[in-house]
Amino acid sequence: MLKRLILTTFSAVVCTQFHPLIAQSQWSLNETPTYDQLIQAYKFLDEKHIEIELYALGPSDTDLPSYVCVINGAGDSTLTFEKCRKGTTVLINNAIHPGEPDGVNASLIWIEDWIKTGKKTKDLPCIAFIPAYNVGGMLRRGSYSRANQDGPEEYGFRGNTQNLDLNRDFIKMDSPNAKTFARIFHALDPDVFVDTHVSNGADYQYTLTYISPLKERMSPSQSKLMYDQMIPDISNKLKKKKWDLFPYVDLKEDTPLDGLVAFNDLPRYAMGYAGLFQTLAFTVETHMLKPFPQRVSATKDFIYELIEWTGANASKIELIRSQARSEALHDSWFSYGYNLTEKRDSIKFKGFQEIYPLSEVTGLPRLKYDRSQPYERFIPWFKTYASSDSIKIPETIFVHPSAKGVIENLQMNQILFSRTSNDTLIEVSTNKITAFKSLERPYEAHFYHQDVATDRVIQKVVMPKGTVIIPTRQKGIAFILSTLIPEAEDSYFRWNYFDSYLQQKEYFSSYVFEDKALELLKEDPELAAEFQKKKDSDAKFRESQWEQLFFIYKRSPYYEQTDHCLPVYFSY
Numbered sequence: 001m002l003k004r005l006i007l008t009t010f011s012a013v014v015c016t017q018f019h020p021l022i023a024q025s026q027w028s029l030n031e032t033p034t035y036d037q038l039i040q041a042y043k044f045l046d047e048k049h050i051e052i053e054l055y056a057l058g059p060s061d062t063d064l065p066s067y068v069c070v071i072n073g074a075g076d077s078t079l080t081f082e083k084c085r086k087g088t089t090v091l092i093n094n095a096i097h098p099g100e101p102d103g104v105n106a107s108l109i110w111i112e113d114w115i116k117t118g119k120k121t122k123d124l125p126c127i128a129f130i131p132a133y134n135v136g137g138m139l140r141r142g143s144y145s146r147a148n149q150d151g152p153e154e155y156g157f158r159g160n161t162q163n164l165d166l167n168r169d170f171i172k173m174d175s176p177n178a179k180t181f182a183r184i185f186h187a188l189d190p191d192v193f194v195d196t197h198v199s200n201g202a203d204y205q206y207t208l209t210y211i212s213p214l215k216e217r218m219s220p221s222q223s224k225l226m227y228d229q230m231i232p233d234i235s236n237k238l239k240k241k242k243w244d245l246f247p248y249v250d251l252k253e254d255t256p257l258d259g260l261v262a263f264n265d266l267p268r269y270a271m272g273y274a275g276l277f278q279t280l281a282f283t284v285e286t287h288m289l290k291p292f293p294q295r296v297s298a299t300k301d302f303i304y305e306l307i308e309w310t311g312a313n314a315s316k317i318e319l320i321r322s323q324a325r326s327e328a329l330h331d332s333w334f335s336y337g338y339n340l341t342e343k344r345d346s347i348k349f350k351g352f353q354e355i356y357p358l359s360e361v362t363g364l365p366r367l368k369y370d371r372s373q374p375y376e377r378f379i380p381w382f383k384t385y386a387s388s389d390s391i392k393i394p395e396t397i398f399v400h401p402s403a404k405g406v407i408e409n410l411q412m413n414q415i416l417f418s419r420t421s422n423d424t425l426i427e428v429s430t431n432k433i434t435a436f437k438s439l440e441r442p443y444e445a446h447f448y449h450q451d452v453a454t455d456r457v458i459q460k461v462v463m464p465k466g467t468v469i470i471p472t473r474q475k476g477i478a479f480i481l482s483t484l485i486p487e488a489e490d491s492y493f494r495w496n497y498f499d500s501y502l503q504q505k506e507y508f509s510s511y512v513f514e515d516k517a518l519e520l521l522k523e524d525p526e527l528a529a530e531f532q533k534k535k536d537s538d539a540k541f542r543e544s545q546w547e548q549l550f551f552i553y554k555r556s557p558y559y560e561q562t563d564h565c566l567p568v569y570f571s572y
C-alpha cells in the first residue's frame with residue numbers, strides 16, 4: 001500500500017513562531033519526519049529563536065552532516081559549548097535506530113512546549129538534542145522493517161549506510177557517526193544523557209521502560225544519587241502524569257514470569273560509553289505494541305521530567321560527579337568481566353496472562369499474552385552483577401606508534417598523552433595473549449574475541465620514537481582502561497585492532513632444525529631434562545616430530561619473543 005506523504009500534512013499549517021512541522025507534530029499523528037523535514041524544522045527554530053542554536057558538528061555516514069541543537073546555551077558556538085561543559089547539561093540522542101523514532105517527535109514537541117510556555121531558562125540546564133543520529137538509516141525509509149511495532153506509518157532503518165548498528169559502535173568507532181558523536185559528547189561533557197529507543201520482546205502493561213547503568217560499575221555516590229533519588233523522583237513525577245516507569249523488560253528465559261534481568265550496559269552502547277565519563281545515563285525504551293502517539297507522549301514526559309530534575313538538582317549532580325571523577329583517579333584496581341549473578345530479588349510487575357492456544361499456522365501451541373487478563377504480581381528480578389577479574393591499574397600505558405587507529409580513537413576521546421622523542425629502553429609489563437576465542441561469524445563487522453587470557457612479564461622493551469605515553473590518572477581513565485586492558489569486555493584487542501599480532505611470523509624447517517635442536521639440548525641440561533620429562537609424560541608428544549622440535553624451538557633464542565605480544569605496555 002502506498003503511504004501518504006508526510007510533507008503534505010506538515011506543510012498545511014503556516015505559523016510564524018513554530019515551524020509547520022512542529023505545529024503539526026502532536027501525538028495524535030502517526031507520523032515522524034523525514035531527515036530533511038527534521039533538519040528544516042531545527043534550522044527554522046535556530047533562525048527564529050536566539051535561545052535555540054543548531055550546529056553541524058561533523059560528518060555522518062552520508063553526505064549530510066550530523067547536527068546538535070543546544071537550548072539555553074550562550075548564543076555563540078564557543079561560549080555555548082563552554083557553558084555546557086562548565087555548567088549542567090542534558091544530552092538527548094535520537095534515532096540511533098531510526099525505526100524507533102519516538103524521541104525524534106518527542107524532542108520537537110518538548111521544544112514546542114518550551115516555546116509555548118515562555119521559554120523559561122531559569123533553573124534550566126543546558127539542553128542538547130541530537131535530532132537524528134543515524135542519518136543513513138533515516139534516509140532509508142519504509143514501513144516494514146519493524147514488523148512488531150505499532151506505528152508510525154513510515155520510519156527509517158536500523159543499520160546505517162555501512163549496515164552497522166550504531167548502538168554497538170561507540171568504542172570500535174567504525175562509523176563516521178561515532179567519531180562525530182565523540183566530538184559532540186566531549187564538546188558538551190553532559191552530566192545526564194538519554195538515548196531514545198522502542199523495545200522488542202514480550203507484551204506487558206507498561207508504555208515507558210528504561211535501562212539504567214549497572215550499579216557495580218558506577219561510583220557508589222553516583223549510584224546512590226541515581227537509584228535513591230533521581231529514578232524514584234522521576235518515577236513519582238511520571239506517575240502523576242499516569243505513566244508507570246518500569247525497568248526494561250529483558251527476559252531471563254521465555255516469559256516475564258521466569259524473571260527479568262538487568263541489562264549490562266557495556267561501553268559499546270551509547271549509555272555505557274557515557275558512563276565511562278561519569279555521565280548519568282539512561283536508555284528509554286517505549287513498548288513497541290503501544291500506539292506511536294502514546295509512546296511519543298511518554299518519551300516526551302520522560303525527557304521533560306529528566307530535564308526538570310537535572311535543573312532542580314544541578315549543584316548536587318555537579319558535586320557528586322566531581323567526587324566520582326576524583327574517586328576514579330584514586331582507584332587501585334580496575335574490575336572487568338561483569339557477569340549476572342544468581343542473586344534473586346523480586347519486583348512487582350504489571351503483565352498480561354500468558355496463554356498457549358494451538359496455532360492456526362503451525363498446529364503447535366503458541367505463546368500469547370492475553371490482554372483481557374492483566375495481572376500485577378511479584379516476579380524474580382536478577383539485577384546483581386559481579387566482576388570476574390581485576391587488574392592493578394598501571395600508572396602509565398605505552399602504545400606503539402604503529403597502532404594508528406587506536407591512537408586516533410584515544411585522541412577523539414580527548415585522552416591526553418605525549419610521545420617519546422627518541423627510541424627509549426623502558427622497563428614495562430608486556431601483554432602476551434595466551435588464549436582467546438574468536439566468534440565464528442562476524443558481529444558488527446568484527447570477529448570479536450572472547451575468553452581472553454594474558455601473560456604479563458616485566459622486561460625492558462625499546463619504545464621507538466613516537467611511542468604514545470598515556471598517564472592513566474586523567475579524566476578519561478575509565479575509557480583508557482576499558483579499551484587498552486585486553487581482557488576488558490570492549491577492549492581494542494577484543495574488537496580486532498591488534499589481530500596482526502596474533503600470528504607468528506617466522507618458523508623453522510624441521511629437517512634443518514633437527515641438528516640445531518640436538519645442539520641446544522646438549523648445551524642446556526635443564527632444557528634437556530624438561531624435554532625428557534615432557535616426552536615421558538605425554539604419549540601424543542612422543543609421536544609428533546613437529547611438536548617435539550617446536551618445544552625446543554620455543555625455548556631457544558630463535559623463537560620470536562614478540563609472538564602474540566600486543567604493542568601495548570603497562571608501567572606501574
Ligand SMILES: [Zn+2]
Nearest residue numbers: 097100197198
Ligand atoms: Zn533501539
